[in-house]
Amino acid sequence: MTYHPPFGQADLSNCERELIHLAGSVQPHGALLVLRPSDLQVLQASANTAAVLGLPVERLLERPLQVLGGDLAAQVAALAPRVARPQDEPVPLQCTSAADGMPRVLEGSLHRVPDGQLVVEVEAVELPDSARHMATIGQEAVLACVSATVQRLSAAASLGALADAAVQGIHELTGYDRVMVYQFDPDGHGKIIAEARDPRLESLLGHHYPATDIPQRARALYLRNRVRVLMDVHYQPAPLVPARLPPTGQELDMSMCYLRSMSPLHLQYLKNMGVTATLVVSLVHEGRLWGLIAAHHYQPRNLRYAVRTACDLLAEVIATRIAAIENYAHAQVALVVRRLEQRLIEATSTEGDWRLALLRNPATLLQPLGATGAALFHDGEVLTSGEVPSTPELRALARWVDSRPAAAAPQATTDAPPLACSSIAQAEPALASLTPVAAGVLAVRLSASQPDYLMWFRKEQLLTVTWAGDPHKPKVGDDPMELSPRRSFAAWSEIVRGTALPWTATEIALARAFGSALVDIIVQVHAVRLLIAERQLVQIRGTVQNSREPVAIADAHGRLLHANEAFRRLLAPDGRTLHTLDDVAAGFRPPQALHDMLRGLKAAHQPWRGELALQGTAGGPPRPVGVRAEIVPARDGSALGLILTLTDLVDSQRAAEARRQLEASLQRTAAEGAAQPVGADEVMRAILSNASLVAMDIADGPVGPDMAPLLQEVEASTQRAATLYGRIRLFGVAGDAG
Missing domain, CATH: 3.30.450.40 (GAF domain)
Structure with a gap:
């Protein structure tokens, strides 16, 4: 016990x-x-x-x-x-x-x-x-400091600038x-x-x-x-x-x-x-x-309570800016991944193998993550780029990565978070020989059923870490009555060997996005193979069928060759059969929208991305979906057929509704603030301006299930900030600024 x-x-x-x-x-x-x-x-x-x-x-x-x-x-x-x-x-x-x-x-x-x-x-x-x-801090000084600090926080475009503005504001306030x-x-x-x-x-x-x-x-x-x-x-x-x-x-x-x-x-x-x-x-x-x-x-x-509340308010504003800054970084990640995805899709249709295109140009794969080498483990093969350990060492590393709890769990999927390790030697001493070339590894899983991974490596880099006191000596003396947490707080530095630079949160997010893109590309590659060699249908159909992405494949004449379960659940929840693209079009509202898109796609011979609406279930409202249509060319330039991929955009609706609620909340708060004395306007404007900027930063990012909760978090945080501001005015502090 x-x-x-x-x-x-x-x-x-x-x-x-x-x-x-x-x-x-x-x-x-x-x-x-x-x-x-x-x-x-x-x-x-x-x-x-x-x-x-x-x-x-x-x-x-x-x-x-x-x-x-x-x-x-x-x-x-x-x-x-x-x-x-x-x-x-x-x-x-x-x-x-x-x-x-x-x-x-x-x-x-x-x-x-x-x-x-x-x-x-x-x-x-x-x-x-x-x-x-x-x-002793006067009320006017508190309000002026809060207003000025909120404005500085709102202008911060990086975490470093945000933290600098935060300490300066709290220092002036307290x-x-x-x-x-x-x-x-x-x-x-x-x-x-x-x-x-x-x-x-x-x-x-x-x-x-x-x-x-x-x-x-x-x-x-x-x-x-x-x-x-x-x-x-x-x-x-x-x-x-x-x-x-x-x-x-x-x-x-x-x-x-x-x-x-x-x-x-x-x-x-x-x-x-x-x-x-x-x-x-x-x-x-x-x-x-x-x-x-x-x-x-x-x-x-x-x-005084009012000053403590002002600190609490500023912390709420800082939290919303962190959300905006990190979301902007994720949006940039999505842009990089989108470009990579397009190049790999093009290589698949022209060369037949996306893997070579992925590893052909080391800068494309290595530079965004600051890596010195990379390895792709796929279909039992190991392909590399940059400086990497030997193939036997790489296979040993892959076995260790695959044995980690998150990867080895029976329910492990490609949704599992990446493995980010800055010191392989510390985590697994048996792999210490990798340190000169691969001291650190960042690995993303590409398959739920196979030990397929994309890994990035970093060389060993000697690090000098400055601690506030020796972290290895927490106790001074043997007498329990003289117990003392880290008695010396003089700067204490240690040289850390056998490690690489730690992977940042943005780099881990980028790796995860790379992995997700490759998982989607792998699904599409298998879909292309269905068109090229029907004798491989049994093997490849399972991969496509189990994809979380709704995918359908049609030949050049509009005959539906395959539609996975996710696609059928979305287009035919009533169980009706889908034989042709006309059957698919019947699930859209109006059906002509899909026909028009396909006609333009064939004329332009360019990928099409856009938003259409599906028929609602049981007379309900239309269901918005993102549509991605890709013409698959044959070597002679003709069209083998097309791949139709759908994305459920219900999350977009939720995000839009959350944005509307946030805007309505800001308008109500602004109206309430207008009824306050003139001196209150500046602080409220700063709070509302920050919330609006944060909402725009979040809305500019990729739409996903996290966007609506983020906007709701901004709304709740802004409402609480307004409440805290009201308390500051209620608990007015007499005296001059000090």
């Missing part, structure tokens, strides 16, 4: 499993109350309520929230319906209390825990102890001594890709941090709780009283508590770095933790 150490009892061997969400205490600059929903009776509270709220914890327990005076109880009662479920996002709380006769202005949040109780977290923002370390953007690689290691800092501080730009610096449980909490502030690393925690929540006797789940105490290991980590206060903002893209904005300060520092 796996041991999960309680909060505060973990060491470096098991900190990955520490129950950090069961901290049982809070940072003392705020107070926490757990309430029974039915009557708002206080069931549990942090021990520091006397300092924050003016009433000792023993006089609060088992008493109604009203004993604190002011409008705290009334505000909680009014907001409770907005957090009806534990998964609902905490709602902001702005209220007053007056338990000891001294009115206090409070701000914080309200949420519900899985057991159903309400959790209130508040800070008394005007108490001397609280205000002493509070960053005033922390150092602001960094960490980006996580597929293995969870972090790299600082942008930095804004006090010029007196040494730069950490480009430093790497091992994945173990942020345990998986902490990463999961970063996905849920997007903004975390540590005011003073030397704080004394305020424990919860009682330690377990009545009447269940369970520890309080503090996953969504922004005052939650931090792990002693993490606090020691920060002390070793000399850091006193921190701000961490999650960068979430496609439901995963893409990276973090981390800010360090070397004196105690706290932020």
Whole structure:
């Protein structure tokens, strides 16, 4: 049974499993109350309520929230319906209390825990102890900074420019001594890709941090709780009283508590770095933790709720720009692959073998991925381009690749993600002899039933990696009481041998697109062979029949030689037979549309691509399909026949609907913003302008099942950004910019 150490009892061997969400205490600059929903009776509270709220914890327990005076109880009662479920996002709380006769202005949040109780977290923002370390930033300065930063983020055309704009904006907004953007690689290691800092501080730009610096449980909490502030690393925690929540006797789940105490290991980590206060903002893209904005300060520092919300808003804008930038890269990938696909189709019809055309020009295959060699494993043959290992070594590599879990699974298909490995020798020491020529490999599967692959290779390249401290020495000394996460944070460099440059996300996407194109080409090649040699029909028909792409083949007279199952399901869901292209045309709406296309195709002798509509089922609306028609020429220039390939465009409709919904949402948000004071227009215009630019970038990319969810994500993110902006105005911060 796996041991999960309680909060505060973990060491470096098991900190990955520490129950950090069961901290049982809070940072003392705020107070926490757990309430029974039915009557708002206080069931549990942090021990520091006397300092924050003016009433000792023993006089609060088992008493109604009203004993604190002011409008705290009334505000909680009014907001409770907005957090009806534990998964609902905490709602902001702005209220007053007056338990000891001294009115206090409070701000914080309200949420519900899985057991159903309400959790209130508040800070008394005007108490001397609280205000002493509070960053004083005026509302006008906050709004101006947010507006300017959103505009800079919207103009960023690359991830590097985006990260630079992000750190500059957060640095100006919060005033922390150092602001960094960490980006996580597929293995969870972090790299600082942008930095804004006090010029007196040494730069950490480009430093790497091992994945173990942020345990998986902490990463999961970063996905849920997007903004975390540590005011003073030397704080004394305020424990919860009682330690377990009545009447269940369970520890309080503090996953969504922004005052939650931090792990002693993490606090020691920060002390070793000399850091006193921190701000961490999650960068979430496609439901995963893409990276973090981390800010360090070397004196105690706290932020008002409005400023934290502004940081959250900027993170949402950054996430939408990441989506747009990555989608643009994928669109460029699609263009490269489209050109390659056309060349291979032409080579197939004229030379009869697409494989030679693929490998004939090394630059076409190698340069887009920065590879030094490539190998194609197809139909039992090995064909190569560039610098590659010997054929026996290549076959041994192919056996290892095919034995990997994703490739060896019974349900393995060509949809499986590519294998990207920057060090074959580390992954499989038996293949270390490949290192000089093929230290790294990127492999895509081309067949669901055969060990067919396209692989790219990179030579060994000595890498100098700069870590923030020696990653191989996490523990200093043998005394468990002196446990210390990576005591030295001086820059520590290591020369990494036996590796190639890591494959980037864009290169992996390009490889996957190459593989998908080749899978489609292979299907079409088999379709051409059906026209050339009917004696091979039995063997080739199976390949075409099992293709996910709807494909039909007709001879020069319009007789249908073959239509695979995917094609029949789309054209004849009622089971009617398809013998000729006239039968196929009957499935279109109107049928004449296909006839007109075929007539023009024969006249021009050029491939035709376009969009037509199929008859709807059961009287339903037409079903849009993409149509690709290719004339297959004989060696004497006549036409052997044609290949008709269909693509279901329902995803396009969904994307269009998502785009319309997004535009309608932006119009509504713009209309609501027009009703605000004149000063609000600039920020709202910036938010809406960014959303529009992102929508255009996404819509310019290839249409697929991911486009509608991306547009919906932009809509939700923009709506949330508008809500966060409203909160900034609600929680106006008095004072001058600082």
